[in-house]
Amino acid sequence: MTTLPAEANFSELINRPTATVHRMQGNARKGIRLHRRGEEDLYLTTAARAEEVVQVVDSTTRMFVALMKEDPHARDLLTRVFPSAFPWVRFLPQKSVQEFLVELVDTAKASTDLGLVAPIAQVITEWKHTAEIYADPALAAQLTGEDLGDDYGPAPLPLAVGE
Template identity: 65%
Template structure:
C-alpha cells in the first residue's frame, strides 16, 4: 500500500516553518504537498531524498538498458511484464508496447543525464493517450480512417519578425 502524502497549506509553512518541516520529516514519504491558493501546489522534501529518487531512476534505467543490450529476449520479457507497471498498455498493439518500452528507457536515461526525471511524464502521458484511442474502437476507427477529400498541403503560418528593443 502506498503511503499517503502529508499535506499543508503554503501559508502554514510560512507561519510555522519548524512544525511543518517536522511533519514532513515524520512522514513515510519524507515530503509534504503544499497547497497554494493562486498557483500550482509545491512538494517539499529534502535534497537528499530528491537525489535518492533520481538515483533510483538512474539505477533502474541502467539495469533495463544493460538487459536489453545483453540479450534480445530481455526486450521481449520486459514488453511482456510492462502491463504490471502500466496496466493500460494492454490496449496497445504488441509492437507499440515494445516501442513505448524503448522510448521510456531511452527518455529515462536522457532525463537522468539532464537531472530532470519529470521529462518522463510527457512520454507516459502520450502513450497513455494512444492506449486510450486503441481502447475506444469507434474513436480508433475515426482517427485511422481516411477523411475523404484532401485539401492539399497547408502553408505554414506567417510568424512576425520580432526585433528586441536595444537596451
C-alpha cells in the same frame, strides 16, 4: 500499502515554518504536499531525498538498458510483462508496446543524466493518452485514417494574393 505524504496549506509553511518542516521530516516519505489556493500544489522535500529519487530511477534505467543489451530476448520479455506495470498498454498494438518500452528506457536514460524525472512522466502520459485512443475503436479508426468517411482528398493550395 502506500504511505501518503503529509499535507499542509502553503500559508502554514509561511506562518509556522519550523513546525511544517518538522511534519515533513516526520513523514515516511520525507515530504509534504503544500496546497496553494488557485495554483498548483507544491511538494517540499529535502535535497537528499530528491537526489535519492533520481538515483533510484537512474539505477533502474541502467539495469533495463544492460538487460536489453545483454539478452536479445529481453525486449520481448519486457514487452510481455509491461501490462503488469502499465495495465493500459493492453489497448496498444504490440508494435506500439515495444515502441513505448524503447522510448521509456531511452528517455529515462537521457533524463537521469540531467537529474530530471519529468520527461519520463511525460512519455508515460503521452503513451497513456495513445492507449485511450486505441481503447475507443471508433476514435482510433477516425484518427488512424482507417475510416475516412467523407474524405474529399487533399485540399487545394490557397490562391496567391491578388489572384
